[in-house]
Amino acid sequence: MKRNIYLTGLLLTVASLLSSCGEDRTHEYIEKTEEDQWIANQMKDVYLYYQEIPELKSENYFYPVDEFFPMLLASHDRYSYLEMKEESRTRNYxxxxxxxxxxxxSNDPxxxxxxxxxxxLLVLPGSPAEQAGIKRGDYITAINGKNVSSSNADLLTTGSGVSLTLSTPMTDPTTGNIVWMPxxxxxxxxxxxxxxxxPFFVQKVIERNGRKIGYLVYNEFMRGRDDNNTDDVAYMQQMLSVFQQFRQAGVNDFILDLRYNQGGYVTSAQELGSLLAPSxxxxxxxxxxxxxxxxxxxxxxxNLDPQYSSYNLNLGRLFIISGLYTASASEMMINCLRPYMEVNLIGVTTTGKNVAMTRIDSPYDFVIYPVTSTVxxxxxxxxYxxxxxxxxxxxxxxxxxxYDLGDERELxxxxxxxxxxxxxxxxxxxxGSTEEPETPEEPENPENPDTSTDEGxxxxxFTRALTPGYSTWQKKHLPAAILTE
Incomplete structure (x- = not known):
């Protein structure tokens, strides 16, 4: 998508005023505002909500780019953002x-x-967290001896080391209340x-009552095949390898776990959809x-791509697990497969991002990701x-x-x-009260039924409402980018 830099009416007006003072200082204005002017020009051209860009004053164009860009956003736009190129390179490559x-x-449960x-929520295999014995579901109640808060939670992401206090909830046998173990x-x-x-965090085949159920925890839609980055292409090849295994196993039902998937690139969603849809x-x-x-x-x-027919599972229905962070390309997957198959959703309401974003590289040291289209x-x-x-x-x-993701006891x-x-x-x-579960089958040995009450x-x-706050997932920028040639 070609981008041109040109003088806006505001710049021409200010330049005229500067030159009329006797000394032509237009070049100073251009030099000090050209980055912000470039941003404004792109947004006025391709931003989906360009008609809602607030009217800015001339002094606004002297702000640093990371402060200027948010000034251009529509009041309801939660998604567009600017990123420094070094940060973008680190995140992507x-x-x-x-x-x-x-x-x-969250508040104390x-x-x-x-x-x-x-x-x-998640622990990477072989990570410092795993080595320290941290497990999914653990509660951290203190960081370096101080109570957890949104202001110090950043210390849980990276650093030279950190001390943590872990606590475990239990049901008080006397009162029946949920309390912390002492x-x-x-x-x-x-x-x-x-x-x-x-992104392929867990993949397995589960056999239940004669059915073979594919299960995939997929945490990010990595870049599509049109991108030249070899690392991202490798992820696309890995997706095909994973589905080849599912197909060879004779999978006839599928659970796609997107609870921690904020989205990503639409060509990756296109490929995944092509593997899951009916042939x-x-x-x-x-x-x-x-x-x-x-x-x-x-x-x-x-389009759903026929070139993946040899990997396609030819499913008639799909079960999707959603969570607090299911958004963007994940929601696109739900919406765009529904015309062709039964899509069943379990979990919590998704984010609601029915728009796509375009990565626009600047001639400077930043990249912008504005919302550019509706999906x-x-x-x-x-x-949605x-x-x-x-x-x-x-x-x-x-x-x-x-329990760990992929454990059949996991909630x-x-x-x-x-x-x-x-x-x-x-x-x-x-x-609802009119919907009752089917009568369970009798145990294999009714004379000695399993009456254990393993709490797990x-x-x-929990009896109280929880209000989630800071999250490492929400700090990640995973744009639903449209990759143009």
């Missing part, structure tokens, strides 16, 4: 230096204190290291993108600005204990497996 865990901060806690655990994370967060849909439109009324020449569509499916539908509400609502933050996976088998998910929070197999729900 280099392994981040990290402790290897993601967390979300037990209600016994007024403090905040950080719950571990014993805490102290751990020290070693220094952060460079690590790769492979009869290959070659049909997957999604189309509509730009603002000035740039209708940029409108285009992506539609083959039926012309794009009505408020997110997709799941058929069965289950908020994993409201339960303990947790959302266990409930989804029940749904796949035709049962109502036992932990669904929005089941029957998750306990």
């Amino acid at each position: 280099l392994q981040p230096v990290t402790y290897g865990m993601d967390v979300v901060v 037990t209600g016994t204190t007024t403090h905040q806690t950080a719950r571990v 014993e805490t655990r102290e751990v020290t994370l070693p220094a952060a290291v460079a690590m790769e967060n492979n 009869s849909a290959l070659g049909e439109e997957f999604a189309h993108f509509e730009f603002n009324d000035k740039r209708q020449d940029l409108n285009y569509a992506l 539609y499916n083959a039926k012309g539908e794009s009505d 600005a408020s997110g997709f509400e799941p058929r069965y609502v289950i908020n994993e933050l409201s339960y303990f204990p947790w 959302l996976l266990a409930n989804t497996l029940e749904w796949v088998e035709g049962n109502i998910p036992p932990n669904a929070e929005n089941t 197999t029957s998750p306990t729900r």
Whole structure:
């Protein structure tokens, strides 16, 4: 997408005023404002909400680019952003230096204190966090001896080491209330290291009652095949390898876990959709993108690609697990497969990002990612600005204990497996009174039924409402970029 730099009317007016003072200082104004002028020109051209750009004063154009760019955004635009090129290069091509865990901060789930806690969502294999014994579902209640808060939670991402206090909830046998165990655990994370967060976090085949169910935890839609970066191409090749294994295993149902997937690149979504859709849909439109009324020449569509037919699972239905951070290309997957197959959603309401963003490289040291188009499916539908509400609502933050992703006892996976088998998910929070689960089968040995009450197999729900705050996932920029030639 070609970009031109030109003088705006504001610049010409100011330049005229400067030269009329006797000394032509136009070059000074141009030099000091050219970066902001470049940004303004791009936004007035391709920004989806260009008609809602606020009117700026001439002095605004002297602000640093990271302060100027937000001034141009429509009041409802939560997504467009500017990134320095070094930061963008690091995010896209280099392994981040990290402790290897993601967390979300919330109020105390037990209600016994007024403090905040950080719950571990994910731990990377081989990471400093894993080496220190941190597990998914752990509660961090203190960082370097201080109570957890949104202001110090950044210390959980990277650094030379950090000391943590871990606490565990339990049900008080006397009162029945959920409280913290009196014993805490102290751990020290070693220094952060460079690590790769492979988007294919878990892939496995689960056999249940004669059915083979594919399960994939997919955490980011990496760049598409049109990009020249070899690392990103390798991710696309890995996707094909993963689905080749699913196909060879004879998978006939599929659970796609997008609970921690904020999105990514649309060509990656196109490829994944082509692997999951019914084979009869290959070659049909997957999604189309509509730009603002000035740039209708940029409108285009992506089709479900027949070149992946040898990897396609030819599914008639799909089960998707959604979470607090399911957004953008993940929501595009839900919306754009619905014209061709039954898409079943379980978890919590998705973010509601029905727009796409374009990466625009500047001739300076920054990159902008403005919202440039609305995403539609083959039926012309794009009505998910408020997110997709799941058929069965289950908020994993409201339960303990947790298991590793991929463990069949894990809350959302266990409930989804029940749904796949035709049962109502036992932990669904929005089941109506007219909907009753099927009668369970008799145990194989009815004379000696298993009456154990392992708390881990029957998750306990907190009685108080939780308000998520700071999250390492929300700090990540994963744009749904449209890759143009």
